[in-house]
């Protein structure tokens with residue numbers, strides 16, 4: 626089912642962020658949501674996920690759908706290791722998680738608490754957790770931010786393979802990422 630957004634409005638205090646915004650996100654496709662900083666991309670995602678309420682407008686196609694998300698913040702349990710972090714959320718076995726972490730080049734630190742990881746390692750754990758969860762719709766808010774060019778390419782390749790044929794909404798500032806993922810682009814203005 627496509628996700629159909631009609632006439633969304635959202636104002637914080639006197640700051641009108643979304644003004645009758647409408648668009649369609651196609652089922653089983655990746656859509657890149659682009660637009661300048663502060664334009665309302667994360668706000669749109671929050672409304673789609675039901676974490677924020679729109680002042681006006683409707684969203685259809687999200688009902689009864691399992692959503693997995695990578696937020697701008699990693700939202701990890703810092704005192705737990707990568708495997709436990711991912712197990713708690715996804716229910717996947719230690720073997721499944723360890724195998725996947727290897728693809729993300731995280732297997733050697735998987736047993737240490739997340740608090741001891743670098744920023745890029747934490748980001749990869751958050752990405753792995755979202756990809757291993759069962760979902761109908763994957764929502765990613767600047768998932769590759771903070772990764773070096775080489776790691777970004779590897780992780781992007783894993784994301785591309787894992788999300789083929791899935792409905793994915795992907796906020797990025799980087800047109801090259803949109804090209805790499807062969808995603809449809811939607812610009813917030």
Ligand SMILES: Nc1ncnc2c1ncn2[C@@H]1O[C@H](COP(=O)(O)OP(=O)(O)OP(=O)(O)O)[C@@H](O)[C@H]1O
Nearest residue numbers: 637638640642660661662663664665666667668669
């Ligand atoms: N909870 C909130 N309370 C008040 N203002 C908010 C809140 N959340 C977002 N805003 C404001 O709404 C506007 C849009 O923010 P949002 O985070 O959606 O933008 P964005 O396009 O995702 O930006 P970026 O690319 O920098 O992440 C900004 O002016 C921001 O300050």
